Amino acid sequence: MYDQLMAAFRLDNTPLLAITAVTFLFGYLEYIYSFALIFREKKAPYPIWMHTFYLAHDSSWAIIMFMAAASHEWHWFFTATAIALLVWNIFEIINIYMVITVERQEVFGEVFSRPVTLGNALLSVGLQCGAACKRDPVMGVIGV
Numbered sequence: 443m444y445d446q447l448m449a450a451f452r453l454d455n456t457p458l459l460a461i462t463a464v465t466f467l468f469g470y471l472e473y474i475y476s477f478a479l480i481f482r483e484k485k486a487p488y489p490i491w492m493h494t495f496y497l498a499h500d501s502s503w504a505i506i507m508f509m510a511a512a513s514h515e516w517h518w519f520f521t522a523t524a525i526a527l528l529v530w531n532i533f534e535i536i537n538i539y540m541v542i543t544v545e546r547q548e549v550f551g552e553v554f555s556r557p558v559t560l561g562n563a564l565l566s567v568g569l570q571c572g573a574a575c576k577r578d579p580v581m582g583v584i585g586v
Contacts, residue, residue, distance in 0.1 A: 485548070
């Protein structure tokens with residue numbers, strides 16, 4: 443599989459590189475827009491479970507890409523993808539942080555019979571990330 447990726451992602455394969463760049467750019471812009479919404483409206487556009495699932499999934503893929511890069515002489519595609527996924531993870535962590543600090547009562551209020559503390563919200567997010575990791579088949583690839 444890695445050899446096929448290295449063969450496809452060559453610097454002279456402009457169409458594939460262009461569509462890959464557009465895809466990553468679209469994802470980054472979508473997350474930046476979500477930052478703007480949560481700052482302006484004090485409400486995230488996506489449910490918390492999406493952020494926790496994406497964090498679990500994308501962090502596992504970042505690890506896989508770093509491992510692939512290390513075992514394939516730091517091929518530029520694996521290295522760049524791993525770094526891009528780490529940036530995406532930072533975006534996800536920022537969104538999770540904003541949900542926990544700005545709208546935790548709205549998001550987790552139905553689960554708790556009292557006002558939701560920071561600890562309650564962190565525990566809920568941690569459990570969601572753990573559950574997402576256990577359900578994600580990618581985690582089996584890296585031995586989790």
